[in-house]
Amino acid sequence: MLIKNCQVIFLDRVEKADVWVKDGLICKIGKDLKVEDSIYDGEDLFLSPGFIDTHIHGAGGFDTMDGSYDALNSISKAVAVHGTTAFLATTMTCSFDDIKKALSSVKEAVERGTEGALVLGAHLEGPFISPKMIGAQNPKFIAESSIENFMDFAGEYLEYIKEVTIAPEINGSEMLIKFLNEKGIVSSIGHSDATYGEAMKGIDWGISHSTHLFNAMKLLHHREGGVVGAIFDSDITTEIICDGIHVDFPVVRIALKQKSTDKVLLVTDAMMACCMKAGTYSLGGQKVLVDGSSARLESGALAGSVLTQDAAVRNVVKYTSYPLHEIIKMVTYNAARHCNVQHKKGSIKEGFDADLVLFDKDINIKKVFISGREVVL
Template sequence: MIIKNGRIITEKGIIEGSVEIDKGKIIRIYNDKYPKGEGIDVSGCFICPGFIDIHIHGIEGHDCMEGNIEAINEISKALIKYGVTSFLPATMTEDLKKIRKAVEIISNTKSKGTAGAKILGINLEGPFISPSMAGAQDPKYIKKPSFDTFKDLANDYINEIKIVTIAPEEEGAVELIANLNSIGIIASVGHTNGNYDDFIKGYKAGIKHCTHLFNAMTGFHHRQPNIVGGVFNSDVTAEMILDGVHIHFDAVKVALKVKGIDKIILVSDAMMACGLCDGLYSLGGQDVYVKDGQARLKDGTLAGSTLTLSKALYNAVNNLNITLIDAIKMVTSNPAKLLKLDNEIGYIKEGFYADIVIFDDDINIKHVFVNGEMKF
C-alpha cells in the first residue's frame, strides 16, 4: 500500500513524497510525487510518525484501573482518533490488590493485542509517593518505597513495567530506584516533597525521568533549587501536560530553553472524562468534577486532565514558538528513545513499524495506521 503525495515529517525535515507499506512496516520512502498505482492520496497533509502517550489513565468513560480487558481495549480504540498509535496505560495509587489486578489485565491485553493503539507496557504512578504531594492520588493507599512491594505488585509481569514514579525523599526510595535501574525499569521522580539533595541522591541511584514536571513537586527557588531545579540541572527527560491549565505556556518555554527539545515529552495524563462532556467522573476511586474541560477533586486539586495528545501538539505549535518538527519530536521520537524503542517506532523510516498519522495544517487527524493497518 502507498500513502502518497504528502508532506513527510522526518528527523531531518519535511519532504514532499510518499510512503510504501508492506507487512506492517515501512519498506520505501519516495522523495517525490507518486501519481501512478493504487494508494491513499493525502495531498496537502502531513505524514507523521504515530504519537506515543507514555502517561494516560483513561478516556471516553474508561479507566486503566477498571480491571477488565474490555476497558483497556476501548481506551486503545478511543486513542486512535487523536493520533495515538501506542501508549503506556497508567495505574493509580490504590489498594495493592487492585493495582496488581490492573497490572495483570493490562499485560494480558498487551499480549493478546488491541483493536486500536498498541500497548507498550505499564506506567506505575505510585504507590511510592509522598503523602504531602499526593495530588489526586488517595493518600491512604501510599506505601513506603520497597523493591519487595514492587515485585509483589508486578508479580509475573515485571517485564511489562516500564516506568515507576517515586518520591526520592521517602525512606527506601534510593534502594528501590537502584534496584529498578539495575533491571532496566525507568525510575521517575514525581509526587514528591523532596529538596535538591533528595533529587541528587535519587539521580545518582538511577532516576531517568520526571513525572509531569512542575506538578506535584517542589518548585525552583534560588536558595533551594528543589526537585524542579534538579530536573533542570540533570539529563533526565521530563514529561509535561500541555493543556494551558497544568502549566503556564511561558513556564514550558523556560523548561524548553533549559532542557532542550530532545529532553521534553508531552503526555496527556488524561482521565476517563477525556473526549466527553463536563460532569462527575472518578479517578483512583475519588470523585472528579469536570468543568470547562478541567478535571478537579472537590477541593480544587487537579485530577489528571481531559487533554488529548493531538491537542497538546496543537498547543505546542501555536503557543511555544517552536517548529512543527520540534513539536513532533515531543510526541514521537522522544518517548520512543526513553523506552528504548527508537529502533522500531517514533520515526518515518524504512524498516520501522508503519505507525503513521495523517493530519492537516491545523492538526486535524485524517488517517491513522497501526502496523500498516488503517484504524481511523
C-alpha cells in the first residue's frame, strides 16, 4: 500500500511525503513515489507513528487484572481505534496469585498477538508502594519490597515485565530496584511519600522514570522538594495523564518546560470504562463510579481515567504551543524508547514496523495500521 501526499510526522519535523508499506514494514519514504500497489491519498492528513501507551489498565469493559487473553485482546481492539498501536498492560496492587494470573495472560498476548494494539509487556503498578499514597490501589495487598516477594509472582515472567512502579522509601526497595536494573526492567517512582532526599537515593539506586507525575506522590514544597522536586531536579523521565482532571493544563505546561518533551510520556492510566458509557465499574476489586469524564472510587479518589491517547494529544495541542512533531514524540518515540523497542517502533523510518496513524488537523483519527494491517474503525 502506498500512502501519498500526507504530512509525515518525523522525529524532528513535519514534511509532505509518500510512504510505501509492504509486508508489515515501512518499505520506502519519498516524494512522488511510483510503485505497483494500492494507493491511499492522504491529502490534508498527518501520518504519525502509532501511539504507545505505557500505562493502561483497561478499556472496552475489560481490565488487565481479569487475567485472560480475551480481556487483553478486547482492550487492544478498543484502544486501537484511538490511534494506540501498542501498550503495556498495567496491573494493580492485588494478591500475588491475581498478579501472576495477569502476567500469564500478558505472556500469552505477547506471544500469540492480538487483533488490535500489540501488547509489548507488563507494567506492574505495585504492590511495592506506600500506604500513605495509596491512590486507587487496594491497601490490603501492599507488600514488603523484596526480591523474594517480587520473584514469588514474577519469576516465571521476567522477560515480559517492562516496568515496575515502586516507592523507594519502603524498606527493601534498594535491593529490589538494583535487581530490576540488572534484569533490564524500568524502576519507576510512584505512589510514594518519599522526601526529596529519599527520592534522590532511589534515583541513585537506579530509578529512571516516574509514574503519573503529581498524582499519588509527595508534592513540591518550598521547604521540602518531595518526589516532584526530585523528578524536576534529575534527568529521569516521567509520564503525565493529560485529561485536565489528573493535572491542570497550566501545570502540564510547567512540567513540560521543566522536563522538556524529550523526557515526558503521555499516558492514559485508563481503566475498563474507557470507551464505554458512564456507569459503575471496578478497578483492582474496588467499585468505581464513572461520569463520562472521570473515574472515581466511592471516596472520591481518582481511579484511573477514561482518557484515550488521541484525546491526550488533542489536549496538549490545544493547551500548549509546542510544534506537532514534539507533541507526537511524547506518545511515540519516547514510549518506544521506554519499552526498548525504539529500533523498530515509535518513528517513521524505512525498515520500521508499519504501525501508523492518519489524522486530520483536529486529531480526529482517520486510519490506523498495525504491522501494516488496517484496523477497522
